[in-house]
Amino acid sequence: MGSRLRNVQARAAEHGRLRTGYTQGNRPMRSANWVVTSHSEEHVRTAATLWGGEPEQWSPLNSTIPQWRVITKAPSIEALITPGDPLNQYNEMWSKGGCQRRCDGETETLTRQPCLCARQFGEDWHLQKKGAVCSTTSRLNVMLPDLSGMGMWRAETHSFYAAQEWGGMVDMILAGTNGQGFIPVTLRIEPRQRVANGETKKFPVVVVELRGVTPRQALAGPMNATTALNPGAAGQARPAIEAGRRNYLADAESALTVDDVQDVYRAAHAAGHLTDDLIAALKKRADEVKAESTDPVPDEDGAYPAEVVEETTARSWPAAAQPPAN
Incomplete structure (x- = not known):
């Protein structure tokens, strides 16, 4: 970036004024709609296109320099x-x-x-x-x-x-x-x-x-x-995502099996919330859960828990953004 004069305050040029009134002859009049005035005919004609009204030449009171104005139809x-x-x-x-x-x-x-x-x-x-x-x-x-x-x-x-x-x-x-x-x-x-x-x-x-x-x-x-x-789009989309977003990492941390982690993955995928970081975190958690698992031990009555056979085709990671195999 170039240099700036340190003893001069930088500021943008003034294109015109936004007024709540206008003059009719020498008589001031209040307006229920905005009045746009400028030395630039282009600016005033664009304002008329956006907000209605007829552009016209006009001279402020106590001034001989003509300007342009439009009494818009926009409050x-x-x-x-x-x-x-x-x-x-x-x-x-x-x-x-x-x-x-x-x-x-x-x-x-x-x-x-x-x-x-x-x-x-x-x-x-x-x-x-x-x-x-x-x-x-x-x-x-x-x-x-x-x-x-x-x-x-x-x-x-x-x-x-x-x-x-x-x-x-x-x-x-x-x-x-x-x-x-x-x-x-x-x-x-x-x-x-x-x-x-x-x-x-x-x-x-x-x-x-x-x-x-x-x-x-x-x-x-x-x-x-x-x-x-574009505040309308940001204002509508952001609260909806923030209000309804599930805490996938917290759910994955409480998972006891790899199957539970896969359920979290599927939920994030269905909601459109999957990111590369989230996929990596879920994959890491699945590896941790697998490493934490041990051989079954009998309970106090000497009984072993029932063995559940997983159906890998039904319980596989979704094809989209599929994490690498262990």
């Missing part, structure tokens, strides 16, 4: 959380002149002063009208595996409640993977409502959910790319 899309920490969260206040405040919840980082919103309005500052206080801003960088390009897409929400869920979800995943490997997720726009002071407020919240894998798999450590890209 949920498939994505991948990539290695590293994909989530950034701040309380921010913006104006035409740029970012005026950026607070981590305790300290306003631009002026190094204590949180200005909390100092002015108390702990429920987030209930104030938009523009009077900072907006809770969460930015999640994800990869969209079905779009071309290896870059990132930024999902952004200004929901105070989504911020709590995003942070909790991502932190649990990072605790299991240590920021390594890919995690398949679904980004879903979910309608919510909140009743306070006799008023009902409806709003959308972006929910981040595991896709096709269980918490056990997601928290077990870094996931390989094959599983992350």
Whole structure:
């Protein structure tokens, strides 16, 4: 592998944004479905093919640079959380002149002063009208595996409640993977409502959910790319095998005769669980059982156990993956 600049942080290019709203003229509108925007016409047209909608040229507010967007028909899309920490969260206040405040919840980082919103309005500052206080801003960088390009897409929400869920979800995943490997997720726009002071407020919240894998798999450590890209197949097959798999080695260890070991072999063969290692272990156990066997001895009444004649044709090892003869 080649070298890298040590004073430059490597990162993937940003291909576009995943939005929960759009502008109609100068009026902001909420959307129940995802809005995909990008400078790339190709990316937007592919998104329209996957999730519906009509691609169109569009210019963001306060910008003269045209982009492309599609208001899709999909309230949920498939994505991948990539290695590293994909989530950034701040309380921010913006104006035409740029970012005026950026607070981590305790300290306003631009002026190094204590949180200005909390100092002015108390702990429920987030209930104030938009523009009077900072907006809770969460930015999640994800990869969209079905779009071309290896870059990132930024999902952004200004929901105070989504911020709590995003942070909790991502932190649990990072605790299991240590920021390594890919995690398949679904980004879903979910309608919510909140009743306070006799008023009902409806709003959308972006929910981040595991896709096709269980918490056990997601928290077990870094996931390989094959599983992350095809989590449905991995999520269905792996638990079925693990839940129903017989402990063949333990059964073989308790075997008293070679015939018992052969029964274990047949069971593994019928279930499709035979491997080269298992065949070798069963063959070794059969040799051990044969070596441990001794001439019969009489019991306390002087009687010898009845002799059983084996039918070798019925009790032979199956032809498939047949172990070597003794």
